[in-house]
Amino acid sequence: MSYGLLKGKKGIIFGALDANSIAWKAAEKCHEEGAEFILTNAPVALRMGELNGLAEKTGSEVVGADATSMEDLSNLFDRAIEKFGKIDFVLHSIGMSINVRKGKHYTDMDYNFLTKGWDISAVSFHKVMKTAWDKDAMKEWGSILALTYIAAQRTFPDYNDMADNKAYLESITRSFGYFWGKEKNVRVNTISQSPTPTTAGQGVKGFGGFMKFADEMSPLGNATAEDCANYIVAMFSDLTKKVTMQNLYNDGGYNNTGVSEKVAERFI
Numbered sequence: 001m002s003y004g005l006l007k008g009k010k011g012i013i014f015g016a017l018d019a020n021s022i023a024w025k026a027a028e029k030c031h032e033e034g035a036e037f038i039l040t041n042a043p044v045a046l047r048m049g050e051l052n053g054l055a056e057k058t059g060s061e062v063v064g065a066d067a068t069s070m071e072d073l074s075n076l077f078d079r080a081i082e083k084f085g086k087i088d089f090v091l092h093s094i095g096m097s098i099n100v101r102k103g104k105h106y107t108d109m110d111y112n113f114l115t116k117g118w119d120i121s122a123v124s125f126h127k128v129m130k131t132a133w134d135k136d137a138m139k140e141w142g143s144i145l146a147l148t149y150i151a152a153q154r155t156f157p158d159y160n161d162m163a164d165n166k167a168y169l170e171s172i173t174r175s176f177g178y179f180w181g182k183e184k185n186v187r188v189n190t191i192s193q194s195p196t197p198t199t200a201g202q203g204v205k206g207f208g209g210f211m212k213f214a215d216e217m218s219p220l221g222n223a224t225a226e227d228c229a230n231y232i233v234a235m236f237s238d239l240t241k242k243v244t245m246q247n248l249y250n251d252g253g254y255n256n257t258g259v260s261e262k263v264a265e266r267f268i
């Protein structure tokens, strides 16, 4: 069902890789709700070719950009401004740890991998916002969002250096969010999503186990990628204008649950 919540709104969506991606579902929902946007991903992801199908379905243009490259981001925002004028929303749905990918244990961290993953997963959010800031690309009462995970607050041993990257990402959200609010009337938030079976999610060792555990711990069960897409629409809509500098849990209540009966029963 469409409510037309994003009618007339324009934006940029980073990070749709395939139909499982959270950004993919978000793009579909934003389109259903009346938004127009540019879809972007790293050149290596574009070579997979899947994004073209989403672009066709949503009437969007695809512009490649490595989110760690200031030059790519500058070109991307120039194109968005040329096409739309100032924009209303940005979704940063990007994450990658080379240490996770290469199976390096947290206690045996490769620091070159760490630096690269930190740049992709956390600093890129600052780079995206700085590019938008320098170009004065955001409309007043616009909304900037990134996706995060509760490993920034609690220890999940196999989440590795992504936990630290997410903590940094959430801190950037508050720090830059202050200036966006004060000087531009733009809000900046993160959504902390349940474990979700995507390429990035499934790269984490033992993912199936902790996805099931989270589901049994959460009074409402895990939030799906589609649930997340709906929340993203709400955060881009005019119904959430004064929400900023927040880490917003979309996790079925997991973050506030000490233990559920379902999980406890296993130990009786």
Ligand SMILES: NC(=O)c1ccc[n+]([C@@H]2O[C@H](COP(=O)([O-])OP(=O)(O)OC[C@H]3O[C@@H](n4cnc5c(N)ncnc54)[C@H](O)[C@@H]3O)[C@@H](O)[C@H]2O)c1
Binding pocket: 014, 015, 016, 017, 018, 020, 021, 022, 023, 041, 042, 045, 065, 066, 067, 068, 092, 093, 094, 095, 096, 120, 147, 148, 149, 192, 193, 194, 195, 196, 197, 198, 199, 200, 201, 202
């Ligand atoms: N899947 C989960 O369990 C889960 C839970 C909480 C938060 N998140 C977060 O959601 C976001 C989206 O991930 P997802 O689960 O949809 O997985 P995904 O693998 O579909 O998306 C990750 C995206 O990051 C992109 N990316 C990687 N390096 C990039 C670069 N240098 N420049 C631009 N883009 C780059 C990838 O191409 C991909 O599209 C990430 O921030 C992730 O950490 C995921």
